[in-house]
Amino acid sequence: MEILRTISLYVEGKNMPFLVIGGHAVNAYGLSRQTGDLDLLVRDDEKRVWIDLMNKLHLRAGQSDDRFARFQPEAFTGWPIDLMFVDRATFAKLFEQSIEVSFGPARARVASARHLVAMKLHALKQDQEHRLAKDFGDIVGLLRSGRTGLTVEELRSLCLRYATVEWFDKLKDQVPRS
Numbered sequence: 081m082e083i084l085r086t087i088s089l090y091v092e093g094k095n096m097p098f099l100v101i102g103g104h105a106v107n108a109y110g111l112s113r114q115t116g117d118l119d120l121l122v123r124d125d126e127k128r129v130w131i132d133l134m135n136k137l138h139l140r141a142g143q144s145d146d147r148f149a150r151f152q153p154e155a156f157t158g159w160p161i162d163l164m165f166v167d168r169a170t171f172a173k174l175f176e177q178s179i180e181v182s183f184g185p186a187r188a189r190v191a192s193a194r195h196l197v198a199m200k201l202h203a204l205k206q207d208q209e210h211r212l213a214k215d216f217g218d219i220v221g222l223l224r225s226g227r228t229g230l231t232v233e234e235l236r237s238l239c240l241r242y243a244t245v246e247w248f249d250k251l252k253d254q255v256p257r258s
Contacts, residue, residue: 083118083137083159085186090133097171097189098122099178101164101199103214105190108181111221113214117160121174121191124165134161193227197235201242216250223254230255 084100091098099122100108103115122130124146131141131149139151139161149163166174178189191199200215200222222228223235230238232255239248 081118081159081183081186083161084183084188086137087120087133088186088188090136096122096126096129096133097175099171099174100181100183100188100190101196102162103218104183105196106218106222108179108183108190109193109196109222109225109227111218111225113218113221117162119162119164121164121166121171123168123171125168127163127165130163134163193222193225194230197222197228197230198238198242201238201247204247205243219251220254223251224256226256 081104087098098120099105100119101121102117102119103113104118106113107115127149134141134149134151138154139158140154142150142152144150147165149165151161151163153160174191174195175189177192177195179192180187181190197219200219203211203215204219223230232252235251235255236245236248239245239251
């Protein structure tokens with residue numbers, strides 16, 4: 081993935097860490113999930129620097145708010161990039177538990193499977209119908225893989241914090257039993 085290699089080379093030595101999240105992160109855990117964009121998690125106090133980088137990469141800004149920005153390539157053949165902004169403390173926690181993965185010519189850190197489940201639960205709570213099947217499928221796949229290390233009680237706690245008890249009821253049977 082050339083765009084990820086370009087980003088990795090650009091931020092190298094600049095203290096601009098990022099995490100791959102979304103579909104590419106799910107794929108990094110051995111699941112097969114089609115995706116049409118690249119989702120990155122970055123620190124919110126570096127939002128301006130990341131927006132400047134996207135502009136240098138000839139990506140035009142689309143949807144944007146305090147926590148999220150979407151960028152579209154000027155050329156038809158590029159990947160759209162979504163940036164999710166979180167505070168330094170949250171980023172540090174997620175980065176600490178992330179893993180490094182090879183994406184063809186690029187190496188990048190990916191959020192832990194457990195943190196991906198939490199992010200996907202939060203997305204489910206937003207009740208975006210067009211995202212429902214992907215996010216639910218991602219959670220089921222991550223849980224079934226055993227890579228999250230979650231117990232049923234830990235999943236319940238995550239559901240209550242980031243989604244609803246109804247989502248826990250739909251997901252609890254997906255946690256591998258020891």
